[in-house]
Amino acid sequence: MTTQKKNPVRDLMRNPLAQILLFTAVMALLQVLSSAGLISSSFVYALGNTMIYAVIAIGFCLLLGYSGLASLGTAGFIGLGAYAAFYVIQEFGLPYTVAFLVTLAVSIVIGVVVGFISLRIEGIYLAILTLGLAEIIRNLLMVIKSTVKIDLSNVKLFGIQIGDREAYFLVLVTLAVLMWLLSNLINSPTGRAMLAMKNSTSAAQAMGISLMKYRLLAFVISTVFAAIGGLLYMMFVRNMTTATSTLLTLSTSLNILGAVIIGGAKSPWGTTFGVFIIYGIQSMFLSKIPFFVKNPAFITMVTGVLIILVVMFFPGGFAQIFAQFTGWVRTKLRKGAAA
Amino acid sequence: MSSYSQVERLRRRVELYEELAVLENAEKYGKKARGARQKLENARAALPSTGLTLPEGVVLDVRGLCMYFGGVKAVDGLTFQVKKGEIFGLIGPNGAGKTTVFNCITQFYKPTAGTLHFENKSGQVVDLNREKVHDVILQGIVRTFQNVEVIRELSVLDNLLVAGHRQYTSNLVQQALHLPILRKEERAVRERAMKVLDFMGLTAYKDWYAFGLPYGVLKKIEIARTLMCEPQLIILDEPAAGLNDTETAELSRLIRRIREEYRCTILLVEHDMGLVMDICDTVCAISFGKLLAIGTPGQVQADKDVQAAYLGGDDGEV
Structure with missing residues (x-):
């Protein structure tokens, strides 16, 4: 029996805050490298986009992985945030913080409504219902205004003029903060209460967990995250033609669902990784193959195949693959040290 | 006006601060504890009285309990009392309504009729029917499930x-x-x-x-x-189901130890008659939602109605 040596590096890496700071540093470095001309700017643009999806996906991770509630309405909630940003910033000329607060308020209201519905309807029916709701939202938004476009030329945040680079950092910092809040929540009584609710509603209730409170909370949080995603999208990409954009359609909701499943529904980091796989493969790899460029519908097929493979062989997603791999490496190392 | 859950929350805060004051030997927690205690006392004083009382030594009073599912009378006018600190066994053939009684006490079902009065851990008598299912635990009632819900x-x-x-x-x-x-x-x-x-x-x-x-x-x-939550009444739904003889023997010792250690009342449903007769102070036999007999294990065992319910009546067979 070897005594467990204190390993400060490993202990540090297990701290969620350190993980988040490291992630932020790497992402910031990539942007800096791109400014210096070492990395193509389209790569960094794709990264920024992917991080926006990561914001949306980690919120969904809490809903699906922890609370066990299925929703296909993510895209609609993204739309709420995007339109709130457009009206507040572009039409009324108000600052970003106001847009943020409005997005928050709108998404909380919608989250509460859907949460109440989830108390009556469960499982696949809830998914269908949220899908319908998202379509209603999308069509409403399309009727209200078919194209939304934000001009950032006089939008400032904390006195800083927002351009491409600032928008990238805005996305990055938002993702980091939300990731921190979420991982704190997961590792607290709230996260455990949600898991209890997912596993057994009767046991959860017997132990004093109010289904109403935690279902509402799960829906509110995931809706807020999705709407913030929409807001960030408007800050980063800045325009969206609702009729032709796929952002507010079912395919986005499915991609997010896919990312959460592939990455590991109970791990925000796994989920982020899943988003990078799904959107990264799309924007960096598949978009360069002529066949997929001609038939974009087949891109979804790749995602589908990935989901099938993961669900069949690694139901815990990439988080599970990673854990198994590190475990395997560790035993190999230990054997090597013993020999 | 304040609600019981607020009082419970404050009580936990006081406990936590007092614990911290000792653990960290910090005066700031002592101060906080005193402040929280003051608030707790105010909240306790503002707690509306339920105006209910129970006879001395009784912890749970079930009176005229009825639970109908459409035309099915799962529990039909059941009345019994559980005394403080006893191990109370509820027995009956399959489908007698035992688990339904438990579900009514813990408010998983809202009873069709009847009252459930309970003396909670702070000594107040409450009407359980007015509690939400997830608030029952605050009164000190906790339960297990027939098919383990871990x-x-x-x-x-x-x-x-x-x-x-x-x-x-x-x-x-x-x-x-x-x-x-x-x-x-x-x-x-x-x-x-x-x-x-x-x-x-x-x-x-x-x-x-x-x-x-x-x-x-x-x-x-x-x-x-x-x-985990300072139980006043523990409800065990078939704790011995699926256990072998050694495990059952261990379980009966465990249930007694829990009662001694945690000074609580235990209410259990069980099919294992050996266990019930061994550990229960009072046994209540029901059939088709109605009371058959209540008393010490010996009395219930000797009861004609109980024997008939379990072994089939002697009406015309013999």
Whole structure:
């Protein structure tokens, strides 16, 4: 029996805050490298986009992985945030913080409504219902205004003029903060209460967990995250033609669902990784193959195949693959040290 | 006006501060504890009186309890009293309505008719029918389930922390920011959980995921969870189902130990007559939702109606 040596590096890496700071540093470095001309700017643009999806996906991770509630309405909630940003910033000329607060308020209201519905309807029916709701939202938004476009030329945040680079950092910092809040929540009584609710509603209730409170909370949080995603999208990409954009359609909701499943529904980091796989493969790899460029519908097929493979062989997603791999490496190392 | 759940929350805060004042030997917690105690007393004074009383020594009074599902009368006018500190067995043939009685007491079902009066852990008599299902635990009533409902995705220790859910007083913001108060609270609840695990002999399993653990251990986890929240009345739904003879013998010793250690009342449904006759102080036999007999195990065993219900009546057969 070897005594467990204190390993400060490993202990540090297990701290969620350190993980988040490291992630932020790497992402910031990539942007800096791109400014210096070492990395193509389209790569960094794709990264920024992917991080926006990561914001949306980690919120969904809490809903699906922890609370066990299925929703296909993510895209609609993204739309709420995007339109709130457009009206507040572009039409009324108000600052970003106001847009943020409005997005928050709108998404909380919608989250509460859907949460109440989830108390009556469960499982696949809830998914269908949220899908319908998202379509209603999308069509409403399309009727209200078919194209939304934000001009950032006089939008400032904390006195800083927002351009491409600032928008990238805005996305990055938002993702980091939300990731921190979420991982704190997961590792607290709230996260455990949600898991209890997912596993057994009767046991959860017997132990004093109010289904109403935690279902509402799960829906509110995931809706807020999705709407913030929409807001960030408007800050980063800045325009969206609702009729032709796929952002507010079912395919986005499915991609997010896919990312959460592939990455590991109970791990925000796994989920982020899943988003990078799904959107990264799309924007960096598949978009360069002529066949997929001609038939974009087949891109979804790749995602589908990935989901099938993961669900069949690694139901815990990439988080599970990673854990198994590190475990395997560790035993190999230990054997090597013993020999 | 204040509600019982507010009072409970304040009480936990006071406990936590007092604990911290001793642990960290810090005067600021002593001050906070006194402030919280003052608030607690105010809230207690503002708590509306229920105006209910129970006879001396009675903890639970079930009167005229009825639970109908459409035309099915699962429980039909059942009346019995559970005395403080006793082990009370509810027996009856399959489908007699035993679990339904439990579900009514814990408010999983709202009874069609009847009253359920209970003396909670702070000595107040409450009408359980007015409690929400997730607030029943605050009164000191905890239960286990017939088909073990352990949270499989959590470790054994975390399962106990979930059971201690209402012991936490920190709000959502404090949790999302992982403020020191949450971390301290977490440590206090964890310590309590470790004590319970030790008491149950489950310490070795504390970091194991509940998924895949042997059935006997899962049953123990269920019982361990009931001990996390200062129970006044523990309701066990078929604790011996699926256990072998050795495990059953161990269980009966365990149930007695729980009663001694935690000074609580235990209400159980069980088919294992050996266990019931061995440990129960009072046995209540029901059939088709109606009371057959109530008394000491010997009395109930000798009762003609009970024998008929279990073995078939002697009307015309012989």
